[in-house]
Amino acid sequence: MMNMTAEMMNTMTADMQGMDMKLMQDCMEACAAAEQACLMCSDACSGEGMGKCASMCANCADMCNMMMRMMMRPMGMDMGVMMMMLEACALMCRTCADECMMHDSDHCKMTAQVAMNCADACEKMMVSMRSMS
Amino acid sequence: MMNMTAEMMNTMTADMQGMDMKLMQDCMEACAAAEQACLMCSDACSGEGMGKCASMCANCADMCNMMMRMMMRPMGMDMGVMMMMLEACALMCRTCADECMMHDSDHCKMTAQVAMNCADACEKMMVSMRSMS
Amino acid sequence: MMNMTAEMMNTMTADMQGMDMKLMQDCMEACAAAEQACLMCSDACSGEGMGKCASMCANCADMCNMMMRMMMRPMGMDMGVMMMMLEACALMCRTCADECMMHDSDHCKMTAQVAMNCADACEKMMVSMRSMS
Amino acid sequence: MMNMTAEMMNTMTADMQGMDMKLMQDCMEACAAAEQACLMCSDACSGEGMGKCASMCANCADMCNMMMRMMMRPMGMDMGVMMMMLEACALMCRTCADECMMHDSDHCKMTAQVAMNCADACEKMMVSMRSMS
Numbered sequence: 001m002m003n004m005t006a007e008m009m010n011t012m013t014a015d016m017q018g019m020d021m022k023l024m025q026d027c028m029e030a031c032a033a034a035e036q037a038c039l040m041c042s043d044a045c046s047g048e049g050m051g052k053c054a055s056m057c058a059n060c061a062d063m064c065n066m067m068m069r070m071m072m073r074p075m076g077m078d079m080g081v082m083m084m085m086l087e088a089c090a091l092m093c094r095t096c097a098d099e100c101m102m103h104d105s106d107h108c109k110m111t112a113q114v115a116m117n118c119a120d121a122c123e124k125m126m127v128s129m130r131s132m133s
Numbered sequence: 134m135m136n137m138t139a140e141m142m143n144t145m146t147a148d149m150q151g152m153d154m155k156l157m158q159d160c161m162e163a164c165a166a167a168e169q170a171c172l173m174c175s176d177a178c179s180g181e182g183m184g185k186c187a188s189m190c191a192n193c194a195d196m197c198n199m200m201m202r203m204m205m206r207p208m209g210m211d212m213g214v215m216m217m218m219l220e221a222c223a224l225m226c227r228t229c230a231d232e233c234m235m236h237d238s239d240h241c242k243m244t245a246q247v248a249m250n251c252a253d254a255c256e257k258m259m260v261s262m263r264s265m266s
Numbered sequence: 267m268m269n270m271t272a273e274m275m276n277t278m279t280a281d282m283q284g285m286d287m288k289l290m291q292d293c294m295e296a297c298a299a300a301e302q303a304c305l306m307c308s309d310a311c312s313g314e315g316m317g318k319c320a321s322m323c324a325n326c327a328d329m330c331n332m333m334m335r336m337m338m339r340p341m342g343m344d345m346g347v348m349m350m351m352l353e354a355c356a357l358m359c360r361t362c363a364d365e366c367m368m369h370d371s372d373h374c375k376m377t378a379q380v381a382m383n384c385a386d387a388c389e390k391m392m393v394s395m396r397s398m399s
Numbered sequence: 400m401m402n403m404t405a406e407m408m409n410t411m412t413a414d415m416q417g418m419d420m421k422l423m424q425d426c427m428e429a430c431a432a433a434e435q436a437c438l439m440c441s442d443a444c445s446g447e448g449m450g451k452c453a454s455m456c457a458n459c460a461d462m463c464n465m466m467m468r469m470m471m472r473p474m475g476m477d478m479g480v481m482m483m484m485l486e487a488c489a490l491m492c493r494t495c496a497d498e499c500m501m502h503d504s505d506h507c508k509m510t511a512q513v514a515m516n517c518a519d520a521c522e523k524m525m526v527s528m529r530s531m532s
Contacts, residue, residue, distance in 0.1 A: 004513060005435050011505040012443060014184075032431060036404050039471040042324070044411060046308075047317025047474045051147075054312035054320065055209025059202065063218070065464065066199045069192065072438040075446045076188025078228050084221040085196070092214050099209075106410040114403060137380060138302050144372040145310060165298060169271050172338040175457070177278060179441075180341045180450025187445035187453065198331065205305040208313045239277040247270060280450075317413075321475025325468065329484070332465045335458065342454025342498075347491050351462070354483040361477050 005029075014074035020128045023121075024071055027086075030121035031068035034093060034114050035061045041100065041111040053099050053108065060096040063089050064118060083129055086122045093119035138162075147207035153261045156254075157204055160219075163254035164201035167226060167247050168194045174233065174244040186232050186241065193229040196222050197251060216262055219255045226252035271295075280340035286394045289387075290337055293352075296387035297334040300359060300380050301327045307366065307377040319365050319374065326362040329355050330384060349395055352388045359385035404428075413473035419527045422520075423470055426485075429520035430467035433492060433513050434460045440499065440510040452498050452507065459495040462488050463517060482528055485521045492518035 006025050042057035067089040070082060093115040100112035139158050175190035200222040203215060226248040233245035272291050308323035333355040336348060359381040366378035405424050441456035466488040469481060492514040499511035 004432055004509070005439075008436060008439050008506060008509050011509070012439065014443070014446065028435075032435070033403055036427075036431070036467075036471060037407060039468055040404075040407050040411065042312075043317070043321050043472040043474045044413070046312035046320035047315070047413065049313065049315030051208040051309070051313025053209070055206045055309050056211070057209075058309070058324065059206055059209055059214075062199045062202055066195045068435075069195055069438055072435060073188045073192055073442040075184040075442045076186070076190075076192055076232075078189070081192075081221070081225050081228050084217075084224055088214070088217040088221045091217055095211050095214050107407060110403070110407050110410070137299055137376070138306075141303060141306050141373060141376050144376070145306065147310070147313065161302075165302070166270055169294075169298070169334075169338060170274060172335055173271075173274050173278065175445075176339040176341045176450070176454050177280070179445035179453035180280065180448070182446070182448030184442070184446025188442050191441070191457065201302075202305055205302060206309040208309045240274060243270070243274050243277070317474040319475070321472045322477070323475075325472055325475055325480075328465045328468055332461045335461055339454045339458055341450040342452070342456075342458055344455070344494050347458075347487070347494050350483075350487040350490055354480070354487045357483055358480050361480050365475075 012074050014077070016074055017077065017079065018132055020125070023125050023128050027118075027121040027125045028068050028071050030114075030118040031064040031071075031089070034118035035064040035068070037107075037111040037114040038064065038096065041107045044105065044107045045103075048105070050103060053103060056096045056099050057111065060092050060115060063092045067122070079129065083126055086126045086129075090119040090122040090126070093122070142205075145207050147210070149207055150210065150212065151265055152210075153258070156258050156261050160251075160254040160258045161201050161204050163247075163251040164197040164204075164222070167251035168197040168201070170244040170247040171197065171229065174240045177238065177240045178236075181238070183236065186236060189229045189232050190244065193225050193248060196225045200255070212262065216259055219259045219262075223252040223255040223259070226255070278340050280343070282340055283343065283345065284398055286391070289391050289394050293384075293387040293391045294334050294337050296380075296384040297330040297337075297355070300384035301330040301334070303377040303380040304330065304362065307373045310371065310373045311369075314371070316369060319369060322362045322365050323377065326358050326381060329358045333388070345395065349392055352392045352395075356385040356388040356392070359388070408471075411473050413476070415473055416476065416478065417531055418476075419524070422524050422527050426517075426520040426524045427467050427470050429513075429517040430463040430470075430488070433517035434463040434467070436510040436513040437463065437495065440506045443504065443506045444502075447504070449502060452502060455495045455498050456510065459491050459514060462491045466521070478528065482525055485525045485528075489518040489521040489525070492521070 171194035
């Protein structure tokens with residue numbers, strides 16, 4: 001799937017303002033994976049009465065989807081908003097991963113990994129964007 | 134609708150950690166209104182070739198929806214994440230309003246007002262949350 | 267909020283193909299209310315180990331949001347897709363309300379009402395659209 | 400990413416009611432790809448004044464995301480709702496692909512392919528679910 005996304009991104013004519021496209025691809029992919037893991041973890045946790053984990057994962061899924069969407073809309077890209085949203089998303093992912101790591105179930109352990117990976121990808125992109133300006 | 138939302142919020146048993154519920158109601162309502170205005174403005178702008186405005190409004194709609202959802206999930210509420218997301222949402226709304234105000238169409242002018250109102254509501258909530266800690 | 271939405275809809279220049287705008291307003295408002303009730307009910311249920319209700323409410327919230335968005339995008343409105351989506355949304359709302367009514371908590375009872383109201387609004391719009399063609 | 404999703408799905412303990420998990424994996428992957436292609440196509444089209452295509456792609460992106468989410472929530476899975484939503488999603492994808500194919504831009508041509516692939520995946524799953532009952 002991500003090959004298609006990368007290929008399509010390359011057809012975009014909007015000015016990407018010098019953004020590191022490889023890092024952005026990695027970040028979009030990490031966001032999509034985190035949304036999916038969090039959706040499944042939230043569902044499973046809700047059946048196990050783990051309301052806090054279910055609720056955090058629901059928030060994390062929505063935020064990661066939002067983050068991915070922002071990167072897929074180059075026409076209205078704003079560097080200031082993007083950097084603040086990357087920071088918020090990274091914090092959400094780490095907070096969610098911390099909660100997931102408190103539980104023994106396989107879905108929580110896997111989600112923690114995927115969420116931390118997403119936080120890393122958001123932070124790498126922030127560092128790269130800061131060095132541009 | 135918002136009467137129902139307020140009434141339902143009051144049935145929630147999750148610990149709201151001393152949050153000012155009146156400000157949170159106002160903020161949820163402002164986010165819902167901004168999502169709706171931005172969705173309509175994005176659609177109209179896309180037909181007028183105003184890609185930057187259409188794209189920013191699409192991002193703003195998604196972010197306002199995400200912000201509202203976070204407030205409606207008390208079970209997993211995290212103060213740090215909430216405050217950073219409020220800041221990101223307020224910045225998105227102001228940036229989107231600035232873009233909308235550059236255009237003469239009625240939908241852009243109305244959306245600018247609704248987006249600025251949402252930015253104000255998010256900032257009021259941030260101030261209130263800061264004073265709690 | 268909905269006054270703003272109605273007022274803004276009236277500034278839209280896209281051809282609404284003879285749609286009953288009063289019914290569509292009611293339907294958008296009902297969808298927004300159902301999204302909000304379902305988000306809160308899903309969160310509360312997840313903390314009470316009622317996984318089926320939490321999961322159905324999460325789906326119902328997402329579908330109602332999607333339905334509302336489709337009505338707020340007149341530029342790409344397609345009658346066939348709209349009618350099928352209204353039918354799917356009404357069924358989702360009734361199925362979710364049936365599940366909610368099996369539980370005694372206030373949030374479930376209130377959500378059942380709001381979801382049934384949304385199903386009614388979707389069905390009224392379908393009937394009106396059928397009589398157009 | 401999808402390896403993670405498949406692996407995680409296998410840890411889920413909710414009763415999948417005899418669903419063909421391979422087809423469901425394919426369908427989730429096709430929905431995720433269609434959401435992404437449609438987001439990018441909508442953004443690009445909005446800058447080219449192709450409002451109808453931009454608007455349809457925005458609806459298609461939201462519906463495909465919704466469809467994926469429903470499959471990732473086994474706890475509240477309802478066969479009737481799922482089948483109707485698969486039908487609605489397939490129709491949305493075909494309608495969106497038809498619109499995209501009317502344009503010469505690379506992003507439209509690629510999105511048409513990805514949307515048709517998603518329609519096929521939804522229809523295969525519907526056929527498989529019908530044969531179960």
